[in-house]
Amino acid sequence: MTHYGMAIDLKRCIACHGCTLACKSANNLPDGVRYNNVLTDGGQYMDTARGTYPNDLYRKYYPVSCQHCENPACVKVCPVGATYKDPETGVVRQDSDKCIGCRMCMSACPYTGVRTFNWEEPKYSLDFPVGDYDAPEHVKHTVEKCRFCYQRLAKGETPACMEVCGAFARHWGDLDDPDSEISQLIATREWEQLLPEMGTKPSVYYLI
Template sequence: MTHYGMAIDKKRCIACNTCCVGCKVENNLPENMWWNRVVNEGGENPDSPSGTYPELKMSAYTLSCQHCINPACVSVCPSEATYRDAETGIVMQDLDKCIGCNLCIEACPYGVRTLQEDEPVYYTDFALGGEGAPGHIAGTVEKCTFCHHRVVNGEQPFCVEVCPARARTFGDLDDPDSDLSKLIASRECEQLQLDAGTGPSVYLLV
């Protein structure tokens, strides 16, 4: 089994939202749905610093599904719609099984799942998205898939490919010789909410 994960370099990330928009296009996400978002660690508003001049500080990172080793969403799903893919380690959502009960949304400590309540509405009258990208069904819960449809074909997640600052690195965490494993070993890292016991597969390089 491969254990895919990602590192996001907070020193490189410029909070430009390119990864968020790229994700939306590649996965043909409906209006008002985002699988990836920028979290500003500065002030209360986007692009605003914390502190008092001249001692100001601001940084950002992007937040999406953490593709946990022990995903809380999987353990609570009554229909087995949420599962960890045995081949890739990517946490997936089977929309044909999902009953939209919201238990996975409540269980996820990262707040990265979205319920598609009504029939999906799109910005264009024709489908966007890459070949094999998942569809969207009313009454189901969605989230980042690490672009599983690309990864199984040997490609990178689209957010990695389009990042202008090259702040994102994707690879196999179980392979010590992967670029991702070497990067994590060489840098100071943090993971979100480790106390939740989920074992996130996304690292923030600080």
């Protein structure tokens, strides 16, 4: 068994949004759907700082998607097993064939904005599919979220967002392997997780 996770170095992230675009392309996401968002911890608007120039400015970027929790609240409330934790990888997955569109997973998830719901038949800006040939289909009246590019993991590859990070801010690996790069980083760097008080135990670590 493996427990895949991700560590994101907040000192290196430059908010280029390459991870957002790579994810959207690789997974052939419909218009208006994003699995990965880069949020600004700072001023009122994206890419703005808070404080007073020149000595009191603060800004930090947080790439946020599904946290693939060890104790996922979404899995507990799904009445049909469409949201489930894969026992072999630890990845929290979505089965669109089972999803009945009740959106209980969206209500239970404490991480706002990491899921979207397809109210209508998915629409695309291009008239042909892009990205991975085996990317999951997108279906009306179902929930969408990051799957850690499961179609790539099945082939021994890494998620698309990992491959394009020009700042080398993202790190990937097995959290259960103490010798993996990600485990070594977590052991030697200061880190934080989103909403630890919720008890979900995210598999995404933010290096600070």
